[in-house]
Amino acid sequence: MSTKVKKPLPVWADVALIPLINILLALFVAGLIVLAIGEDPFEALEILILGAFGYEESLGYTLYYTTNFIFTGLAVAVAFHASLFNIGGEGQAYIGGLGVGLILLALDGILPFWMLLPLAIMAAALFGTAWVAVPAYLQAYRGSHIVITTIMFNFIAYFLMNYLLVDVIKAPAQMSPESRVFADNAHMPFMHEILGWFGIETAATPLNGSLFWAVVCCIFVWIFIWRTRWGYMLRTVGQNESAAQYAGIDSRKIVMVALGISGALAGFVGMNEVMGVHHKVLLNFVAGYGFTGIAVSLMGRNHPVGIVLASLLFGILYQGGAELAFEIPAFSREFVVAIQGLIILFCGALTYMCKPWIEGLFYMLQSDPKPAEKEA
Amino acid sequence: MEDLINIAISTLAGTVRVSTPLILCAMAGLFSERSGIIDISLEGKMLAAAFVAAGVAYVTGSAWVGLGGGILIAVGLSLLHGFACITHNGNHVVSGVAINILVSGLTVVLGVVWFHQGGQTPTLPQEARFLPIHFPLAETLSEIPVIGPFYAKVISGHNLLVYLAFALVAVTSWVVYKTRFGLRLRAVGENPNAVDTAGISVTFLRYRAVMICGILTGIAGTYLSVAQNASFVREMSAGQGYIALAAMIFGKWRPVPAMLACLMFGFLDAVSIRLQGVVLPGIGEVPVQFIQALPYILTVVLLAGFIGKAIAPKAIGVPYVKER
Amino acid sequence: MANTETLVEMVQPESESSPAAINLRGISKAFGPVQANDDVNLSVPKGTIHGIVGENGAGKSTLMSILYGFYEADRGDIYISGKKTKIKNSTDAIKAGIGMVHQHFMLVDNFTVLENIMLGAESGAMLSGSIAAARTELERLEREYGLFVNLDAITEELPVGEQQRVEILKALYRGAEILILDEPTGVLTPQETDQLFKILDSLRSQGVTVILITHKLREIMAITNNVSIMRQGKIVADRKTSETNREELAELMVGRKVRIEIDKDDPNPQAMLLDVDNLTVTDSQGIDRLDHVSFGIRAGEIVGIAGVSGNGQSELLEALSGIQPVSEGSFVLNGVTVNANNPKDAAEIRDLGCAHVPEDRLRLGLVKTFNAAESSILGYHLDPAYNGRILTKPDAIRNHCADLMESFDVRPRDPSLKSANFSGGNQQKLILAREMKDKPSVLLVGQPTRGVDIGAIEFIHKQIVAMRDEGSAILLVSVELDEVMSLADRILVMFEGRIVGEVSGKDADEKTLGLMMANALPRNNKQKQEGQA
Amino acid sequence: GDFKPAVVFDMGGKFDKSFNEGVYNGVERFKSEAGTKYREFEVTNETQREQAIRKMAQRGSNPVLGIGFAQGPAIEKVATEFPDTNFAIIDMVVDKPNVQSIVFKEHEGSFLVGVLAAMASKSGKVGFVGGMDIPLIRKFACGFAQGAKHANADVEVIQNMTGSTPSAWNDPGRGAELTKGQFDRGVDVVFAAAGGTGIGVYQAAADAGKYAIGVDSNQNHLHPGTMLTSMLKRVDVAAYNVFKSSSEGKFVPGMNVLGLAEGGVGWALDEHNEKLISAEMKAAVDQAEADIIAGKIVVQDYMSDNKCDY
Numbered sequence A: 001m002s003t004k005v006k007k008p009l010p011v012w013a014d015v016a017l018i019p020l021i022n023i024l025l026a027l028f029v030a031g032l033i034v035l036a037i038g039e040d041p042f043e044a045l046e047i048l049i050l051g052a053f054g055y056e057e058s059l060g061y062t063l064y065y066t067t068n069f070i071f072t073g074l075a076v077a078v079a080f081h082a083s084l085f086n087i088g089g090e091g092q093a094y095i096g097g098l099g100v101g102l103i104l105l106a107l108d109g110i111l112p113f114w115m116l117l118p119l120a121i122m123a124a125a126l127f128g129t130a131w132v133a134v135p136a137y138l139q140a141y142r143g144s145h146i147v148i149t150t151i152m153f154n155f156i157a158y159f160l161m162n163y164l165l166v167d168v169i170k171a172p173a174q175m176s177p178e179s180r181v182f183a184d185n186a187h188m189p190f191m192h193e194i195l196g197w198f199g200i201e202t203a204a205t206p207l208n209g210s211l212f213w214a215v216v217c218c219i220f221v222w223i224f225i226w227r228t229r230w231g232y233m234l235r236t237v238g239q240n241e242s243a244a245q246y247a248g249i250d251s252r253k254i255v256m257v258a259l260g261i262s263g264a265l266a267g268f269v270g271m272n273e274v275m276g277v278h279h280k281v282l283l284n285f286v287a288g289y290g291f292t293g294i295a296v297s298l299m300g301r302n303h304p305v306g307i308v309l310a311s312l313l314f315g316i317l318y319q320g321g322a323e324l325a326f327e328i329p330a331f332s333r334e335f336v337v338a339i340q341g342l343i344i345l346f347c348g349a350l351t352y353m354c355k356p357w358i359e360g361l362f363y364m365l366q367s368d369p370k371p372a373e374k375e376a
Numbered sequence B: 001m002e003d004l005i006n007i008a009i010s011t012l013a014g015t016v017r018v019s020t021p022l023i024l025c026a027m028a029g030l031f032s033e034r035s036g037i038i039d040i041s042l043e044g045k046m047l048a049a050a051f052v053a054a055g056v057a058y059v060t061g062s063a064w065v066g067l068g069g070g071i072l073i074a075v076g077l078s079l080l081h082g083f084a085c086i087t088h089n090g091n092h093v094v095s096g097v098a099i100n101i102l103v104s105g106l107t108v109v110l111g112v113v114w115f116h117q118g119g120q121t122p123t124l125p126q127e128a129r130f131l132p133i134h135f136p137l138a139e140t141l142s143e144i145p146v147i148g149p150f151y152a153k154v155i156s157g158h159n160l161l162v163y164l165a166f167a168l169v170a171v172t173s174w175v176v177y178k179t180r181f182g183l184r185l186r187a188v189g190e191n192p193n194a195v196d197t198a199g200i201s202v203t204f205l206r207y208r209a210v211m212i213c214g215i216l217t218g219i220a221g222t223y224l225s226v227a228q229n230a231s232f233v234r235e236m237s238a239g240q241g242y243i244a245l246a247a248m249i250f251g252k253w254r255p256v257p258a259m260l261a262c263l264m265f266g267f268l269d270a271v272s273i274r275l276q277g278v279v280l281p282g283i284g285e286v287p288v289q290f291i292q293a294l295p296y297i298l299t300v301v302l303l304a305g306f307i308g309k310a311i312a313p314k315a316i317g318v319p320y321v322k323e324r
Numbered sequence C: 001m002a003n004t005e006t007l008v009e010m011v012q013p014e015s016e017s018s019p020a021a022i023n024l025r026g027i028s029k030a031f032g033p034v035q036a037n038d039d040v041n042l043s044v045p046k047g048t049i050h051g052i053v054g055e056n057g058a059g060k061s062t063l064m065s066i067l068y069g070f071y072e073a074d075r076g077d078i079y080i081s082g083k084k085t086k087i088k089n090s091t092d093a094i095k096a097g098i099g100m101v102h103q104h105f106m107l108v109d110n111f112t113v114l115e116n117i118m119l120g121a122e123s124g125a126m127l128s129g130s131i132a133a134a135r136t137e138l139e140r141l142e143r144e145y146g147l148f149v150n151l152d153a154i155t156e157e158l159p160v161g162e163q164q165r166v167e168i169l170k171a172l173y174r175g176a177e178i179l180i181l182d183e184p185t186g187v188l189t190p191q192e193t194d195q196l197f198k199i200l201d202s203l204r205s206q207g208v209t210v211i212l213i214t215h216k217l218r219e220i221m222a223i224t225n226n227v228s229i230m231r232q233g234k235i236v237a238d239r240k241t242s243e244t245n246r247e248e249l250a251e252l253m254v255g256r257k258v259r260i261e262i263d264k265d266d267p268n269p270q271a272m273l274l275d276v277d278n279l280t281v282t283d284s285q286g287i288d289r290l291d292h293v294s295f296g297i298r299a300g301e302i303v304g305i306a307g308v309s310g311n312g313q314s315e316l317l318e319a320l321s322g323i324q325p326v327s328e329g330s331f332v333l334n335g336v337t338v339n340a341n342n343p344k345d346a347a348e349i350r351d352l353g354c355a356h357v358p359e360d361r362l363r364l365g366l367v368k369t370f371n372a373a374e375s376s377i378l379g380y381h382l383d384p385a386y387n388g389r390i391l392t393k394p395d396a397i398r399n400h401c402a403d404l405m406e407s408f409d410v411r412p413r414d415p416s417l418k419s420a421n422f423s424g425g426n427q428q429k430l431i432l433a434r435e436m437k438d439k440p441s442v443l444l445v446g447q448p449t450r451g452v453d454i455g456a457i458e459f460i461h462k463q464i465v466a467m468r469d470e471g472s473a474i475l476l477v478s479v480e481l482d483e484v485m486s487l488a489d490r491i492l493v494m495f496e497g498r499i500v501g502e503v504s505g506k507d508a509d510e511k512t513l514g515l516m517m518a519n520a521l522p523r524n525n526k527q528k529q530e531g532q533a
Numbered sequence D: 001g002d003f004k005p006a007v008v009f010d011m012g013g014k015f016d017k018s019f020n021e022g023v024y025n026g027v028e029r030f031k032s033e034a035g036t037k038y039r040e041f042e043v044t045n046e047t048q049r050e051q052a053i054r055k056m057a058q059r060g061s062n063p064v065l066g067i068g069f070a071q072g073p074a075i076e077k078v079a080t081e082f083p084d085t086n087f088a089i090i091d092m093v094v095d096k097p098n099v100q101s102i103v104f105k106e107h108e109g110s111f112l113v114g115v116l117a118a119m120a121s122k123s124g125k126v127g128f129v130g131g132m133d134i135p136l137i138r139k140f141a142c143g144f145a146q147g148a149k150h151a152n153a154d155v156e157v158i159q160n161m162t163g164s165t166p167s168a169w170n171d172p173g174r175g176a177e178l179t180k181g182q183f184d185r186g187v188d189v190v191f192a193a194a195g196g197t198g199i200g201v202y203q204a205a206a207d208a209g210k211y212a213i214g215v216d217s218n219q220n221h222l223h224p225g226t227m228l229t230s231m232l233k234r235v236d237v238a239a240y241n242v243f244k245s246s247s248e249g250k251f252v253p254g255m256n257v258l259g260l261a262e263g264g265v266g267w268a269l270d271e272h273n274e275k276l277i278s279a280e281m282k283a284a285v286d287q288a289e290a291d292i293i294a295g296k297i298v299v300q301d302y303m304s305d306n307k308c309d310y
């Protein structure tokens, strides 16, 4: 029998070992650069890790970023399963935040929190969806390429928000282009407050209730995609449109649904930022989370679990990176950005680089390869 | 009337200037994507090229050497993209995003270290730039109404790279439709199996495609920092890579339509610039933001109204693996 | 197993000296866990046609792909006319004078025929030159072998039959000395097949060596000099064609006796279940792909559609199954009228009790990336049996799939295996099982046995007849004439979107049908009137 | 507490070719003179402001200097948490006992360069190019327009904004295009308050042989001969003083409004542009300065009422 039979990698190697090796590779290369600018890579790594987990405050920030990335990552993923590339998370998140803001500005004095919360969630979803509705419609019924239209709608969102904040919702007699701060009953409780109710004292961080909602969204997306008929139809359309037609699935409706959900998920970034952290509508609070969501989703292989892990990684990079810039003068924020780029490159794009070696290794470790059983 | 014509002409001149980097990037993206490699790192490549070109041009005092430097770095990044996507079947989009992020950070870091001007490169002396070329008779003819100024401002009076960009559109469509390489390029983006079984190396073919993509983005970047401006400023590509990508799709991955899309966008942009602060009868002053958003809105409208379904090359973004 | 030397002698009556054109020694190839080829030895004398038969997934395509350099063998040597040759990629193969027509065509859909043929064999860096050169050369080839194709047609718009001619021209254009054909006749009409065999014959007479993979033993007997039988990645036997027969080959392939004819008793047609009236489908260019077609199918009968592929059969199926909109005319399905004003999509048609086995299994029939279980509910995904109010019922779906696999002997019996990883034959069985499961009153079947090995064919035919006997109305579209003849109770012949003739299954003969299909027969009195009888 | 200076730059970063960079130059000067190092951080998103400022305070930094109106809320919050730490903020008013608020009368400085622009213009058309369309920038524009009108009642002022994202502060290409557009409409003097985008504006002016006016720091040296002048906003001095005074234990909380009178704003005259400023221009602008200080001229501050109706 052939000794050449290669066993496929065990699952754990595929989903755990390889990513780990990739991260190490990325850190190694990053380390070389750190050396190049005359700093100690290990110290840097330590600061990065401690800065991300070391003390309760840092953990809070890490998870706060993670929350945003989960939302945008899921948004991209849902669209991807219908083989649609929603590059517009940025704009949808921005407008989603607007929705939350408007609702809260209108009702914060009037309604109690437990009524405002669902309203805010709906507003975020609704506005996010609304912002993708036109591109979605054009994609479904006019065949206009979703990538172009969503890029355009990102720009349009920036202009719209800039106009609204400077000329419309800016609180009078205040220099900065921001809305007034919501009344306290319209604040998403912070995690330290929530834990406080249970008598657990933690440092104040921007991490807030939205994290729970993010988790809910993960579960929802998983169920929706793999455990409902709509998810089934969505994946069918995404994988093989003519088969969908054969099955009597209206791919146009599906496209609308997929992008609608995608937009809603992106919109929740607005909730985390506006209702959870800043308690007011302000300029460019999205800060690129939408775009990074693309990398998050793809690195997470468009699966909620993967996305959570990828989001965590990015959370670490953001918070730990900030700490690096804070602690080591030589590390400008741009330097940190560059390091992030490297890590995305290795963990996201060069994922399979080391796979052959690993496979080779595994099959060397394989004692007597058993004859491959045949099919058909 | 008189100055209306002037406005019109200056708008067209502006259109040409604004469109140039878009056109170069659109052609670049076209080569890459026709070969099946999605490239959203046009932005990053252009930015890197702008940085290196400006730096090199400053150090050597030669725009041409700067151009060479810009092209080199962009090709280098293309090879990195290829290494990830072609050799290691990595995800094209992630690789692109990574390159964009890497570059936006690195340019500033290195800029600060090398030039101590906060990521900006020193202002280039005129002789180290690509300066406007004035065609013969431009002055004399400019007396003639309409045609004169048109010739002087729109046709003549741009720098070399502008003319190069338009020439390259012609070259691109010639290469894509009239040469062996073009035939194979179009084939590999549609069905790499066919190319492979025809005895052509899919890998090598795609690498060549992304390298051409690099060369073109290199020129685009150089235009930004050595021709249009006289120094590199952080993030100076300001999203034009994405616009170019959109324009290329708008043109359905075909050279001339893609160029027209770029020109359209440049035109809308040039118009919006000149519309800022105009007072419309009745409405009063239109908010700046609306005017600024106009090009993007109109692009969507045109796309929806007149451009049919854009069908990407079939094999785009799909890694080529025989043993599934 | 016959060792190669003796084999070479035995198949070389003429020049003892000249070495075998192809000589494969100990070829092995594994795909992951699957040992696709296992120590294969094969020797093909120059100027002969060598047949290879074997069940689906036996390793035929893989072996040929290795010879053509598409895959690299894990072990083993290749000798081309006696000389050891390294074939690392298709370039080497082409250099060695090998040409291959792949089972799944390797054509660029949106290219013209000419471009497809030139690709990789251009004469210069500029196309203009190559085009002119290619044209003349191809026109010569076309005349020489009677292989006519419109060089300027867009490939994807051509019927499969012609696409295959393009593939053959591709090989000949590269001056192939050795020609490999992987299941070439799967998509051809008898005429086209005869045509092809004439070509192969003339090629042989000019010293070209041909390897022919097919599931149709009749063809093996008709044209090959020698034949090798593959099973489970091994060559289990070599025979001289003159010294074997279909029954033996079938047995060698499947490892058991198979009956090649099916016996079915006469139909007793009942109520009209599908009544098609002047059905017309017009494509985007405004051409009538389906041109005022009228016929009816009663419960308990099989109506077969014969015709050269690309004469409207696909449109007929797609219109009746709700995939393509009806442009004109109508059809009545179980009493419900469907026409331009009252369109129905595929789902609605299914709800009317009409199931559809599509011609193109990979494009329509299933989703490659889905696992078998998921593919096994495609089109029935809304069925309450698999859905709660919100959630689907994974177990129900798995069991359903397992049942299907059991009842139609789909191998491997693994509902969680990716659909793509079943051989086409097994994919086909899964689809048939799915569509026949709830005993639809009307069944539309397209190419039920395309590229399926005889073991499976026998089984599938039995199932179809069984359905008829249980009172379903069945529309069978197939380019396999003997399939149509042996299954159908009535045969309609289509040409250019019209029905040009009808014969009853019993007294149909290949010749007249063939002529009808080419519309070369004056319309005889046998049509229409008994159609509605 | 003891003197451990720290500065938190805003989104633009310490090299924004604008007020962040001004602050950077100021604190660098302090560093080189006093030889005391300072902690620094550049925020990259909205949330980091508070985080960074608090971290500084936690690390015992004192004083903590925040840049830009956007840091107001953060400073306010952290200042309450750390009553013993001194804070200072530029471009925003935070009313806390341990906070010094430094705001500039940009409108006054802009007024002066507006006067110069109007007088230097032959075509009677002057231009303004802003970065992002935010109130602060409208404040510059409004002051500039008033100055121009003051010098020449029927001068036409054409205003452009670059964009609606932070990238509007780093888009020289677009800046150049906007400027060329204005030139084509007859403008021959252009004032840019647009950070890095200004680089493109000045370059375009140099290429076209028209006048440009710098902003914040003295940018006359960039293109001697075409840089008419620069509107000075001495954030560098302000930042320097914050550190200096605290190092001497003389930190004073409260409002600190820097206008012409206080020398916080002004216009730049040096060897690079002296040839461009005629005697009468100088006279006129000095006069205007005197009048403003004397209160004879009241320059309308856009931010006071979000209006620019002069």
Ligand SMILES: Nc1ncnc2c1ncn2[C@@H]1O[C@H](COP(=O)(O)OP(=O)(O)OP(=O)(O)O)[C@@H](O)[C@H]1O
Residues within 6 Å of the ligand: A375, A376, B322, B323, B324, C031, C032, C034, C035, C036, C037, C054, C055, C056, C057, C058, C059, C060, C061, C062, C063, C103, C423, C424, C425, C451
């Ligand atoms: N691309 C591939 N990747 C992985 N495994 C493959 C691939 N192609 C073939 N195989 C494996 O090799 C075996 C033989 O495949 P092959 O295509 O040679 O069968 P075949 O004889 O051509 O079957 P058929 O009669 O259906 O064409 C299959 O059972 C399959 O498991």
Ligand SMILES: Nc1ncnc2c1ncn2[C@@H]1O[C@H](COP(=O)(O)OP(=O)(O)OP(=O)(O)O)[C@@H](O)[C@H]1O
Residues within 6 Å of the ligand: A376, B323, B324, C031, C056, C057, C058, C061, C103, C420, C421, C422, C423, C424, C425, C426, C450, C451, C452, C453
């Ligand atoms: N992705 C894959 N992974 C593993 N095996 C595969 C894959 N794709 C195809 N195969 C195997 O290759 C063999 C032939 O595949 P192919 O698609 O050629 O089937 P086929 O030749 O169409 O079968 P048939 O002759 O029944 O039509 C099948 O046995 C199938 O199991």
Ligand SMILES: [Mg+2]
Residues within 6 Å of the ligand: C060, C061, C062, C103, C182
């Ligand atoms: Mg096969």
Ligand SMILES: [Mg+2]
Residues within 6 Å of the ligand: C103, C183, C424, C425, C451, C452
């Ligand atoms: Mg087959």
